[in-house]
Amino acid sequence: MHNIMNIEEKKLPNQSEVTEFYNQLIFPSKVSRESYEKLVSTNLKGKRVGDFGCGQSLFIEIFRRLEYDAVFLDVSQKAIDLIDYGEKICASLTEIPLKDSTMDNIFCIGVVHHIPQMEIAINEIIRVLRPGGFLILGVYANNTTTAFIKRRYDRSQTKLGKNIIETVTRFLMWFKNKSRGISKEELQKRIDDLLLTPVVRYMPAEEYSKIIENFGCKVKKIERFNQMNILTVFKPDKF
Numbered sequence: 001m002h003n004i005m006n007i008e009e010k011k012l013p014n015q016s017e018v019t020e021f022y023n024q025l026i027f028p029s030k031v032s033r034e035s036y037e038k039l040v041s042t043n044l045k046g047k048r049v050g051d052f053g054c055g056q057s058l059f060i061e062i063f064r065r066l067e068y069d070a071v072f073l074d075v076s077q078k079a080i081d082l083i084d085y086g087e088k089i090c091a092s093l094t095e096i097p098l099k100d101s102t103m104d105n106i107f108c109i110g111v112v113h114h115i116p117q118m119e120i121a122i123n124e125i126i127r128v129l130r131p132g133g134f135l136i137l138g139v140y141a142n143n144t145t146t147a148f149i150k151r152r153y154d155r156s157q158t159k160l161g162k163n164i165i166e167t168v169t170r171f172l173m174w175f176k177n178k179s180r181g182i183s184k185e186e187l188q189k190r191i192d193d194l195l196l197t198p199v200v201r202y203m204p205a206e207e208y209s210k211i212i213e214n215f216g217c218k219v220k221k222i223e224r225f226n227q228m229n230i231l232t233v234f235k236p237d238k239f
Contacts, residue, residue: 015075015092015116017198022055022114023076025189037062039107039136039230044068047104052125053093053111055079060086071103093121101130109138110228113201119211126215126235135217135233140202144227145172146194147202153195166195205229 036058050071051059056079063070063086070086073096080090091097093108094117106129115121122137129135140147149172153165169191174182177190209219212233221232 015094018114018116019075019092021196021198023078025193036109039225040066041105042066044105048102050103050106052096052106052108054083056082058109059107060084071098093124096124096128098128100127103128104130104133105136106133107136107138109136109230110140112137113140113203114197114199116199118201122211123215126212126217126233129235131235131237133235134220135231135235137208137212137231137233138225138228139205139208139231140200141224141227141229142202142204144202146227150194150200150202166191169194205231 040059040062045067047069048071049063049068050073051057051063052073054060054072054074055076057072060070060072060083068086071089072080072083072086073089073091073093074080075090075092077090080088089097093111093115106125108125112118112121112125125135125137149165149169153162153169156162156165170187173187173190173194177187182190205222208229208231209222212219212231216236218234218236219231220234223230223232
C-alpha cells in the first residue's frame, strides 16, 4: 500500500508520545459544531452512538440535544474530563475496552491518521461496530493547503525556514478564524496541532477504502469536508 506520510513508518513515534502530545493540546475554547450537524442522523434515538477520539467532542451538543445514548472515547484523560454527557472512556483506539458489536453508529473525525498503528485502530473500531451499523470516518485529505504546509515544515532543515513557515501558518489561521475572535492561546495550539504533531498521514481516500474493505466493510460514500475526506462506512449484516 502506498502510504503518503510526513514521517517514514520506521521512524514513527510510539503511542505514548502521541498520547502525551494530545494530552497537552486541549484547546481553551470550542469551535462551533454547527457545520458537523449534517453528519449526524436524527433517527438514532435508542441506539448506542460513539464519538471515538473525541477530544472535546465535535458532537457532544448535537448528541445531547437529540438525547442519544452516547459514548465518548479518547486517549487523553484531560479531554475526557471535559466531557459532561454520556458514557466516558479513556482508552486508545488500538485497544478499545468494549465487547464486539456493541456500538450502533460511530463517529471518528480527525483521529486515525495520527495513530502509529492506524490499521489496528481501524480494525478495532470495526470490531465494536454492530453489523448493519455505520462508521463516519474523517481523515485528512491529500493535496490540501494544510498537507502542503506540514510537508514543507517537516522538510525544512533550518530554524529560519521553520520560523517562516510558522509565521505564514499563523497569519492563515488567524485570517480563517478572525470572525470568531480566536485567542492567542488557541491560535498557538492550533498551529502546534498542525506543525508539531508527532504522527500525521495525508492519504488519498481510496487508500483508506482499501484498508476498510480488507476488514470486510463497505465505503458507501466519500465527501469532502473542509480539509478532510469523510468516509461513510457500512458494516454488513453478515459480517
